[in-house]
Amino acid sequence: MLLAHGVGPIALGAKAILESVLPFGVGGVAGWFASSALVRAVGPSSLLSSRSQLEGVLFAAIAVAAGFGCIGVVASLRCRQRERASFVRPTTISRVPWELFVLAGAAVGAVVLSAASGGATSIGGGAVARVDPVVLVAPLLGFVAASAAAARLMMFVLRRARRGGDRLGNSSWLAWRRLTGIPGAAALLMAAVALPTAVGVYGATVNASVHRTLNDQNRMLIGADVVVDLPQREKVPAALKNRASLVLRRDHPTFGGDPFSVIGVDPAAFAKTAFWDGAMPAPSMPSLVRKLHDDGPGAPIEAVLSGSAANGSTLDMVDPKGDVHVSVNVIASATNLPGKQGGYPALFVDRAALERLSTAGTYQFWIHGDVTSALGALAAAGIAPTFVRTADSVTDGSYVQPVAYTFSFLNALVTLIGAVAGGALLLYLDARSRARRVGYVLARRMGLSRLAHLASIAIELGVAMLAGLAAGVAFSVGATALLSSRFSVDPQIPPHTVLSYPWRAAAIDAGVLLVVIVVATIAAQFASERTPAAEVLREA
Amino acid sequence: MKPDRLIGVEVAGAPGVELRGIVRRYAGANGDVVALDGVDAVFPAGTFTVVAGPSGSGKTTLLRLVALLDRPVRGHVLLGGVDVTIVSPRERRLLRRRYVGYMFQQPGDNLLEYLSADEHVRLGHRLRAAEASTNTELLDVLGLTDRVSHRPAHLSGGEQQRLAFAFAAAGSPRLLVADEPTAALDHAAGARVVEALRALADRGVTVVASSHDPAVVAAAGSVIRIVHGRIAAEPEPS
Known part of the structure; x- marks a missing residue:
């Protein structure tokens, strides 16, 4: 509408940036305080130098500025594309899915980091053990790209599946119509679940495998859990x-x-x-x-x-x-x-x-x-x-503490991404709220039972979110297969990577997701039932 | 008339619009859809013309071309004698801002949910760099005096449509294009909009509207009928 009034793409991009000032500013400040609290709580030290805090402010400012840049550029480009959609053919590069660029970035990052790090530092000689940065950076970018690609694939499938589903029961048919009617929303919800699942499961796998490998290496070094020298x-x-x-x-x-x-x-x-x-x-x-x-x-x-x-x-x-x-x-x-x-x-x-x-x-x-x-x-x-050696004394040494910090920070990142996914679910429910309320009132008058409607919501949310869970697990398995050889923090010492799969953590994640689906379903049904029918019908 | 410095093209007075050999196609799931097929039409300056035709005949496509929101696959659109199909997208945008007011068919598409009625009209004036002193006058004419501080969500469908008209007409555009301006209005409200369209035309604004409403057709100076993307008959006086 503003384009019709002659407002240009650059002005609309600037408008998008200005609208983001408050949330980005608050988010940047909150993020800085949260990161300081995290480092104080997790380590390496509860004392933060003034220099590190200033550097934190600098990086927060850079992140916020990068966010503004992305918002402004994407908004301007989309408006420009909208304005000229009828006029010019899309360029070849504009047709390339953006996630391929992110994937390329992940690959380039892996190569650059590999060359820079030269592999993990040996524990011996007073050096500090650290996790190979390739193990963390490349998969995070890769998961973003993979989640976006999976969303694109899901939209493609849902659009083509719109004509089907006539043999489904009432609840399933309703759910299928909702999913295929606005495939972008369903795909976004799926990706919002896939990304934290992938990061969480992969992070847990790497964490467990690094610690198991380190544990095994220390015990292999010593020979047993405890070795005592006798006179x-x-x-x-x-x-x-x-x-x-x-x-x-x-x-x-x-x-x-x-x-x-x-x-x-x-x-x-x-x-x-x-x-x-x-x-x-x-x-x-x-x-x-x-x-x-x-x-x-x-x-x-x-x-x-x-x-x-x-x-x-x-x-x-x-x-x-x-x-x-x-x-x-x-x-x-x-x-x-x-x-x-x-x-x-x-x-x-x-x-x-x-x-x-x-x-x-x-x-x-x-x-x-x-x-x-x-x-x-x-x-x-x-x-x-005369002398006692234990493998745990090696593991507890200060030179492996950076490994512990790394995965504590990774767990915090997973929690943050999970919170974002929760926000995405709330947005999805809110965006579909009016349509769901109108649909519920009309469907009830056509004879649909409350239970059938409840089941349709559960199926709608379940399909999207469980697809995300499956995709996330698949991505993490793929990343583990590609990078497991780098999980050993000291490749000089055998054994090499011993994988430890976080079955328990994955089962807990799946259980939490099921609980979220149930709670969200009940909440959406409750919201639909509470709406006065007369008001809804008037709006419709 | 001096060339507009910002735009670099010269548009004299209230511009008339001329369509020559317009062809507009859209890519569809089952092949191209021809929306307009060789359309020639003239909308003289300072006149009120209605574009009539059955649903799917190409009325909205034609209006979007007149309002410089779209560009034909073939043919030319002349605004005040200036061929706007060959100007740059930036110049086209600036022409829209300066000279063209457009009303979308759906009332909700014309309004920003976070602006009140008064703020919409004020924005329209600002976009056209016009004096804002006549904000309430326009709203008064359209019967929205008691709704100046209301946001679109708190307006009825008819009130939203009237506000959309006020927004499009704010800042005195020289060409007003309205797609079904009275579609969601009752008789009395529709009559106000028709009266406002007529008044604009009397002031020398070129008004082009699509409508099935007999009252709008009757108020127009001429009618162009379009069927299956082609002009059905010569413009006829209403």
Whole structure:
């Protein structure tokens, strides 16, 4: 109408910007305060430097300005397009779905960030662990593009499906007509659910997988949940039967001329107490270690190799009673075996065979379970360890805290996107409110029952929102498949990424969504029933 | 008449409108729809002309071309002797702002829900850079004196239509194009609008309206009938 009165696209774009000043300004200020509160609550510190706060103001201003820019440009372009729709052919670039540009941005961002970061920082050497930025930035943009593409596809399908549905029941038919009548609204609602679902499920997957991988890496590094050094050879206390195994460790032998760790184990007990995650790639440690056995004095010593060595290599050990040189029969090898400390490869041998060759070295208990009960059992047995290592002490170290912050912030982002999705649902319900009220009054007079109308709303909302849930889960699965190799914060240490799927979190999300659908359905029905019929009919 | 500096074209007085060989097609789901097929029509300056015809005959398309809201696929539209089909979109927009008032067929399409009646008329004057002193005069003529501070949601359908007319006519446009101006009005309200259209034409404004209303047809100086996108007969005096 304003175009008809000669108002130009640039003026209308400026009008859109001016209308956005108040909400954007309030949002920018609120966002700055919320982010400061989030950092204070989550970390890395409750004290914020004045410089960081000023930088926060700067970034908030940039975000608000970018928002104004987007609003102004999009409004102007749309008005220009509307004004000239009859006059000029759409340009080729204007026909390209905008989400492809966002997807391209995601791909470019992934390449640029990959080149800049060079992968995750190794935990060793005092460096700080961090999540590969590609893991977070590229998928967020990708989810936006994918949600928009899914919305476009949904509109295409709904438009073509408008003629169908004649065989459906009353409730389903009504719902289908509403969905196909204004496909843009249904598609928008679907996308508003898909985006936070994708971000939430993917974030939970990455969080769980990063922590599981880190946990596995630490336990692989240590060897078990708890490893204690003993002053001398000890028997496993009865309280720790089936939880602990005695290990003889030597860290200075050479095998084939290269430094190795030699770990003498009780094959049966070791398989139960040393750390292993069934999700790690085969062959499994228990299956390999159980193959070890002692063929007696004079026979070549059998070993499971974690690392690489030339065939026919000799194991050389320094011993106070005389140096040992012995042939080793490597019966199996694997990349991922626990206890590889110091980065040296390891030979796992039968403990009895190792003790026969040399008793120099350190006796250890490798214990499965929590450290408190383990140390209590040792103390009760009168055993005083000389050194205690726990995998959790590595995980709790300050150099992995940035990983914790990252995912706390990601969870906050998911909550924000979820709130936006909730707003989108309210807008959808409000936008359709008048049509729904008029439709309800007319339909009731034609004999439609209240229950049938309630069911039609549930079907309408359910189709759109459950489609969004399915799409969001699919997007997160796709992103996980593409990027899972980058979930390990320290790729130098095996195992590589061990995926952990957030089934519980996903089930909770689905449950929450169902509750939202039910509540929204009841609210919409209630609003329709409360409306005075005379007023509605007058408006209609 | 001096060329309008902003627009760069010269439009003399109340411009008449001439359509020459107008063809307008729209892309439809089942192929192109020909809305106007070789239409020649003249709307002399300072006259009141009604475009009549059955539903779907092309009346609204023709009015949109006259009001510079659309451009033909073929043919020319002359406004005050200026071929506006070859001017730039910016010049066309400025011509609309300065010279053309348009009323959409649906009352709700003509009004901004957040402006009161008085504010609509004031906006119309501002857009045409005209004096705002006659705000209430226009509303008084249309019987909206008691509704000056009401927003469209608080007006009846007929009141909305009259306000839409006031908005289109605010700022003294030289060409007023109205699509079914009395469609939602009762006899008395419709008569006020017809009287206002006639008064505008008497003041030298070129008025073009589409209507089925006999009262509007009777008030017009000439009638152009359009059927299936073609002029059915020569303009006839009403």
